[in-house]
Amino acid sequence: MPIRPLVWLAVAALALAACATPSAPSGPALQGRLSALRWTLQSATDGQGQPMAVLFPRADPRFTVEFKEGRMGIRGGCNAMGGSYQIDAANRLQVGPMVSTRMACGGGLMEADQALGALLAQRLQVRLDDGPAPVLRLLSDAGQTLVWVGVPTP
Numbered sequence: 524m525p526i527r528p529l530v531w532l533a534v535a536a537l538a539l540a541a542c543a544t545p546s547a548p549s550g551p552a553l554q555g556r557l558s559a560l561r562w563t564l565q566s567a568t569d570g571q572g573q574p575m576a577v578l579f580p581r582a583d584p585r586f587t588v589e590f591k592e593g594r595m596g597i598r599g600g601c602n603a604m605g606g607s608y609q610i611d612a613a614n615r616l617q618v619g620p621m622v623s624t625r626m627a628c629g630g631g632l633m634e635a636d637q638a639l640g641a642l643l644a645q646r647l648q649v650r651l652d653d654g655p656a657p658v659l660r661l662l663s664d665a666g667q668t669l670v671w672v673g674v675p676t677p
Contacts, residue, residue: 553610553614553649553651554590554610556651556653556657557590557610557651557659558589558590558591558592559675559676560657560673560674560675560676561587561588561589561673561674561675561676562587562588562589562590562659562671562672562673563585563586563587563671563672563673563674564578564585564586564587564588564599564669564670564671565585565670565671565672566668566669566670567579567642567667567668567669567670568667568668569666569667570663570665570666570667571666572666575638575667577631577634577635577638578635578638578639578669579635580630580631580632580634580635581630581631581632584598584599585599586598586599586600586635586639587599588671589676590608593607593608593609594606594607594608595607595608595618597639597643600628600632600633600635600636600639601626601627601628601632601633601635601636602623602624602625602626602628602633602636603623603624604621604622604623604624604636604639604640605621605622605623606618606619606620606621606622607619607620610649613648614648614649614650615646615647615648615649616646616647616648616649616661617646618643618644621640621643621644623636623640642661642663642667642669645663645664645665646664647661647662647663647669648660648661648662648663649661650662656672656673657672657673658670658671658672658673659671659672659673
């Protein structure tokens, strides 16, 4: 009967390994982590994996987003935008109606605002890779992906 203790030992080791494996934050922990950082848009791809150049009409400034107390604020395009947001139990982001300043800008900035607003109007899957340089991925059901890099807010 020496096999039975070995089986129990293997099961116990697997259970301990599962407990020690870090998991991605979710729920309130995810919202807390999002609000601790300012997120800068690094890349955006459409459903076929092609870059969404409309979101990068210039090299600088880039879009930034901050999450604070159930609201998100976006800067970097033509207009400042914002709205309420919620993250459900399945880590899906839902942004409420967005408000925006009403400036007119050239150079593709207004189009970038419109494109980002349209993406954020969708329910997006939230994936957070928490590390020395945290990465936030927002994924649409159509396969569009927004990749943001976080830095601590002042």
